[in-house]
Structures are given as C-alpha cells and as structure tokens.
Amino acid sequence: MDIVGNRTLIELLNEQAARHKDKTFLLFEDIEQQRFELTYGEFADTVNRLSNVFIDLGVTKGKHVSLHLPNCLEFMTSWFALANIGAIMVPTNILSTKDEMEYLLNHSESILLITEEKYLDKFTNTRERLPYLQEILLVRCESEKYVDKDLKHLIAKAKSDLPDIYVDSEDVAALLYTSGTTSKPKGVQITHANYLFTGEVMSKSIRLAPNDRQLIVLPLFHGNAQYYSTMSALVVGGSIAITERFSASRYFKQAKSLGATVGSLFAAPIRMILAQKFDQTDINHSLRVVWFAQSVAEEQLKDFEGKYNVSLLQMYGMTETVGVPLMNPLDGIRNNKSIGKPTIGYEVKIVDEIGNEVQNGQSGQIVVKGIPGRSLMKGYYKNLEATKETLRDGWLYTGDKGRIGDDGYFYFVDRIKDMIKRAGENVAANEVESALAEYEGVYEAAVISIPDEMRDEAIKAYVILHKNSNITEDELILYCRKRLAKFKVPDTIEFVDEFPRTAVGKVQKHILRQMHNQRFKTHS
Template sequence: MADIVGNKTIRDIWDEMVWINGEKTVLIFHGCDDKIQEFSYQHFNEEINKTANLFLDLGIQKGDKVAIQLYNCPEFLMSWFGLAKIGAIMVPLNTQLTQEECEYIIKKCGGVVAAVIEEEFLPYYHTNGQIPDNGIKHLLLARSKDHTPGTINFWENKEAQPVKLKENRPLTSDDVAEILFTSGTTSMPKGVVITHANMIFAGIFTAWQLSLRNDDRFLTIMPAFHVDFQLNTMMPILIAGGTLISVAKYSARRFWKQIFSYQATITECIPMMIRTMMMQPQQKWEKNHCLREVFFYLALTEKEKNEFEERFNVRLFNSYGLSESLVGVIGDSPCGERHWPSIGKPGLTYEAKIIDEEGNELPPNTIGEIYIKGVPGRTLMKEYHNDPEATRKTLSPDGWMHTGDKGYVDESGWFYFVDRKVNMIKRSGENISTTEIENVLMTHPKIEEAAVIGVPDPIRDQAVKAFIIVKDGEVLNQEEILEYCKGHMAKFKVPSFIEIRKSLPRTCTYKVQKKLLK
C-alpha cells in the first residue's frame, strides 16, 4: 500500500500551509461571551511558534508529555501544535472529568511534566500553593490575568516570545504527537497513542471523504479535546487550506443562525443536535444556506433523518469510526450512491469485514463483529499507552482492528452498524440490540429520548430496561409505553423495566453514559 504521508510532520504541514495560504483565514473562534477571534494562517502559525518557544524555555524535551485541560479556545490549538512542533506529546483532558479521573489519567500516562489549564481546574493540580506529587513541574494558566503563586501566566509568557521557532528539533512522522484517553463510557479510559503520521493521514482522509476545498468553511461545536475536533475537523481543514469556525458552545436556538451568518459549507451533527434543532420554530430563511454536507454519526431513525433533511434542505453524510481508527473509516462516498441506513463502505486505504466469535468471516446479512484493517501508527492508532494486553486484544499482528461493535454487510458491500458489542443484551439465547429498541421507542410521539440497557436476570441471563425522557408538556406512563412496545417489537425485546427520567448522564460529546445507568 502506498504511504501518502511519507515522513512529514505537523511542523512540515504548517510550514507548507503558511507558504501557500499566508493571510487567508484559518480559524474563526466564537466564544461563549460572543467574542469573535480571527486568525490568518501566518498569524496563527506565529502564535503556535511563540507557544512552542514558551515550552522550550520551560525545558520541555522531545517525548515529554504535557496535559491540556481547556475549554474550546485558540490557546488549546496553540498548545497542541506548539507541542507537536518541538516533538512533545499532548495529553488532552476532558473538561468534565473529576479530580480523581484526572489523577488516574496522569498516573496512567506517566511522565506528564506540565499542564496547560483553566483557572477553575487549579485545585486538581495545586493545593495551598503546593503541587501534588504527580510529576507535573509547570502549571500554566491559559486564560487568566491572575498571577497565582506556583503557576505561570500562559498568555503573558507566550507574548514575550519571538514569532520564529527557536529550535528545529529532528522529528519524524512516526513520533508520537498525542495520547488521547477514550471517554470510558463502559470501562476505565485507555490512552490511544497517535503519531504525527496519524494526524496528517486523518486530515488527508477526511479532506478526501468530504471533498474539501480551500474555500470551504467547516463549522463545529465539538470540544477541542475530542478526536472528532482534532482529526475530523481541524486536520482536514489544515490539509485543504480551508477555514475552521469553532463555536465554543452549542445552542439549538442559535446554531442554524450561525451556519447562516458564517456561510459555513460543511458542518457536523449528532442525534441530540438534530432533535433539538427540530424543536425550534421554523424560519423562512433556514433553507437559504451554503451547506454542502452535514457530517453525521450515531443512530438516527429514518423518520428523523428525512424530516431534518427536508426541513433544512441538507443531506446527511453518514460515517462510522472510533478513536482508535482516527477517522470515519466506513462512510458514504464523496460522490455517487448513498444507501441509508447503511454506514457506507470502507474508505481510502481501509478494509473491513464481519467476523464471528471464532474469528471466521461471516457471509452477507449475518450479524457479527466489525473488523477494520489498516496500518498501526499510520492509518490506525499506534497502540494503547502502557497497556500491551489491551493493544494485543484490539490490534492483530496483520493489522486487523477488533472494534467491539456489531454489524453486518450486504451482498453489495454496504456495511450496517447494529450496536456496540457492550450494548448487546443476551436474553434467553437471543441477541438484542439496545439501539434497535431505542429507535422503536423514539417513534412514540410523546417520547423525547430513550436509553436501553441490559440488567441481570436470574432466569434469562439479562432483562431489558428502558430509561425514558418524555417530551415537554406531555404525560406518559409505564403501561402506555409497554403497550406501544408490544405492538412494535418482538415479545422477547419488550422491556421488563421502564424508568421515566428528566435527564440522562452524558459525555462531553452528548453520548449517554450507560455505565452510570447500570
């Protein structure tokens, strides 16, 4: 297989893009306070270089790890790319993590020498002027005017630096650029090791997948510490020479106005966004936008999809991937046929197949585990950090990744996602998809959202439990829900337990945290 990255690094990519694009806008950041910051390729590269020089002055060496715990802001990207330019490793931390969870990741990571954080997270790292014994030598406050003892003011110290990089350390595409810890929706988070080659390939792949051009404007509300923001929005925009519009916080009321006012040509949505936008009052102007594609992932019913596409005059671009695969490895084609509810076909350089419990490839239309083939460290993650056993279970020596997800492929090569393996319910010998039950429940006119899990059953292995959020102003009881289920699904799939709630626990990307429901 041809290597389309070669030995390029993130530093090389920025040098190229600045030379090509110069004063063209690379980033527009819309803050929670509605303050708007805009940077050209030239200007932002200078900010990255100043940040890299700050890290150099702190003694950050090649291979050192630096934690970043920031809300969406330009300083996150300055730190990410600044570290990459000097061969250091970014360890992004979810802003929703507790102190205990942060400590777990820092300990698991090993060798974190500095942290760039929001002031509100200071108690996690710094108590009564003392830095905990976690190996972190430098604490940088990114968006604070304060001069807290024991910390470094990021902005003041960055501004004192020259705009040219002080040191061009020898780097290769195989060098590690990031350790990204998974959300841990079902277990403790694992550190996904991502190289410079991984980042560049992800940018090339997604730019190809979405047919990105240098006049594209990609608007996203995804958090910067998430793989989606980094590898599926920022990197492809950088590769294509386009403009990223980062909106700090999602608002259903304002999102489509932002699409309109920023003249976005590409955006991305998840089911929660689509459902909340559909609840907003319809506007005469909402179809008069510049959008070419709406990048989409996770489960949505056909009714929801059709209604959204019709109302907003858009089409959804379906894809499937995970942090370990870097990108939406299976997805719709940049041109040609789409086949909803299929998640598409394997993209550029990838292979995929469906495997049974014994490791045998299954025939069409038979549910099994989705396997993806790529090159570790190039088109797939390199490994799990400090976890050879988990790496061995996920990556086979011949490059096949075991996703842990259930799906099937039809006779024409279209793949279909059924459910996460951990979400499959075993009931009296039957395999039940929680997603399938959730989709049926979501068709009830009074149900806003549903989450389904398996709970222990002494007789039938597992029973089905459904958590329901009822639409505002509606009244619905358990008996009505059960009757609806009995009329719309097989008897063995009907929930044994129903709990009506006001809300559901979520991750930063609005996924339901099912482990907390259990």
C-alpha cells in the first residue's frame, strides 16, 4: 500500500471535517471584494446537499459534468459533490469560445453544465448541437426567471444525507483538458488517488501545517490550483483563500488581509507584480513561500524576493504528471534558474530520441516514472493512441526538453515542438527568450519560428518593453549577437503591447504565428 491507500476525495474531506468542524476551510473574495467564508463542517454539509441535488437530476456514477465558472465557492462545492457520488468534473476556461465549448461538451459527453447567466449565450444558441447535455444550472444568479435553475436555491431545499455510493480511489474524479496548439485539446483523466497523492507530495515538499493557508489567485479550472494548492491544504487540515481574479497591484495586500502563508504564481503574474509601482507596505504580508513555474529572468527573481521579502521556489509539473516531479528544495540550496530536483515519489531522467538516458549536460526529453492512476494521470479520455505515446513502460514522456547540470539540478530547455530548426541547427526558443529578457528595458519576450526558403525556418521575436523604454530592433539584435551564437540571433523583432495568453499566463505561440502569417498575407 502506498501513501494514498484506498482513500477518496470525500473520505479525506469527511475526515478533516470531523477533526476541524468549526475551523475555517475556505475564504473567498469576489471581484467586488466581498468576503465569504465556510468552515470545514459547513463545506461538508453543502457538499452533501449538492450531491443529492445532482442525484435528483439523474447524475450517476461515471457521468461527466462541466463547470464553466470563474473562481468561486460554487466551483469548490461542485467539485467535491461530484466526487462524492462518483461523477466526474470537467472544468473549463470561462474565456473559451462558443465553438470551443461545443467541442469540450460533446467530447466529454457532459450531461450537465454549471455556469453563470452571463455565459448562457454560448450554450443556448447551440443547444441543438449538444446532444449529451440534459440540463444547465446557474450560480450567483439574480434573475427570478431562473430560480428553479439556481444552485443556491436547490442546495437550500436539498437533504443533507451522505449519499451511499461506493467510490474507489482509482475511479476518475476529473477530466482536465490541456490546451491544444495544432490539435484539439486532450482530456486528462485524474483519479481520486491522483488528487490525494499530489496533495501529499506538495504538503511534504513545502512543509505545510494545519495553520497554513494557501492563497489561490490562479484559475480553479487549472491543475495548479486544484493539485498543489487545494489538495495540499486539505491533506493537512489547513485552509484556503481564493480570489475571483488575480490582481497584480493587490496581490500582497490580499495575501495579508486573507491571512495567507503560501502562494502559487506563474512567470507572467510575477512580471506583472514587478511592473507595478512598489508599495513599501506590501512587505508586511504573511506569505512565507511562493512557488512558481515557467522561466523568470535572474534579475527579476532577485528583485521580487528582495522587494517583497518572500522565498520563491521554481518547480516543474504538468497536468499529466499530476504532482510536482521536480522542485527546488525548501530547506536546501535554491537555484531558481533551474526547475529543481526530483521530489518524493518520483524518478526523473533525461532521454534521447530512442529512450536512452543521456549524460549530464546533454539535452533530451524529460521523462517521469510513476504509476498511472496514482502518481501519474490515468490516461487521455477516448484517445488510446495519445495515451500509449505518452505513457510507456511506467514512464510519462512530457514532450519537454531539459538537461541535468553538473550541480545535479534539472534545467528546462524548451518544448520539443517549440524547437526551431534553422539551417540544420536546433535552436531552443526559450534560450533566445531568456537572453532578450535579460536586456534592460525588456519586459518579456516570446520567440517563434517562421518559414524561410533558404534556412527552413527563421527566428522571430515578439517583445514587450517596459514603459518609457525606447529600445530599437537594431539595438536588441546587436545585443543578441554578443550573447548568442550567430544561428540563434533573431532575424526580426516586433514590439507589441501584450501577448495572447492562456488563463494561467502561458504565451499562446500558435496565435503569434497566426498573427505573423496574417500580416505576411496582407503585405504580399
């Protein structure tokens, strides 16, 4: 038996509710800065009531239910209520378009959708093309005409009995769709055991205790907020503070007022915070550590830790790895230019194109050893071919390129599919981006390949400058020539005000390529 055993999400919740009935579990601050609070006991009671609402609506074990919601308390209660009856949560991005949602609802075969009134137009106008969808429920609804669809109203009338439905730890609890670039999003199947495992790994890695409070400002539909923040707090009987949206100017103020001790960010939010006018009072917060993912320039790391007096820990994980297989140590030497070292329960190595382990210093694909359905995803939903390609002989092939340094730390190089092939030379877009980001006056850079008749691919950089910066393209290219090998220097640089991003701040490079192609067609 491993650390999870045969426990499920609802067994863990009920265990903690029995231990901490009157202790605050959830604090929520909405977009208007109103506060709402639920104790462990209140949360468990609401989960049972909502579970019975779902049962009355015909939601049975194994059925999919989509959540098209911003960060809110109803997201949390829906997640655990579905887990309570063995149903499967399908969280979606509120920025997804009507067409994107049509694909997700049909691919997941969701029979129920929970959303807000302002998003209804995405679904009512295409209802005839959603054959599986039987019902739509609404949260935070103020319209009288939808009172019979209002989740709060239905919960108030429901019984609070604990449903008598057997759920196994390896039953699927959620279907998380990964963003697609050249193909449709893939549905990652996450089990109850997966959730508990990642909670155990993260809580032990950052020494979380019952008096800690996780701060969630990233979207709840994303694995980061579910895996690392929510589950780590729940397994130790801690608490969670959730904001409806991320605010760069209010991040540390919210952390202080909500009593948060641990936070999670991505590279883009870190840069956004640094771009704000510094408020000296922001150092009087309660955060002891903030972990983050994605590359941040060394000067920005120093600036952030110095200004705000908080430790940063870079880590590496993806929806499919479930837990965090690589992380900088809390109590060891922190090297935040790296993505850390293997964490509890994982083995990680770098392999070449045929699967052989490479020597330190050489780059190759990052692969993670684990058990599908427990420490790794169970597989892709309705996509056996992609599952077999990703999960091979107990190893998960991440599609990310990395290397191990002489110091024993792992370093991210790039997405394998984000490598640029220029005149026979492989160029990691991340390396060029990092060089550009080190130049004073550059806020952020994103590098893509563009077609080139002579060299297969040319390098184009999109750059966001700091306010009042007047850097020129020639100036930046000259700088790159001094920092990079000739074949890595960008051919062109375009200055923009912002990048197209996913909900967690990742730059959508396929959209940058579309922008370039459209401009090229316009001028040709």
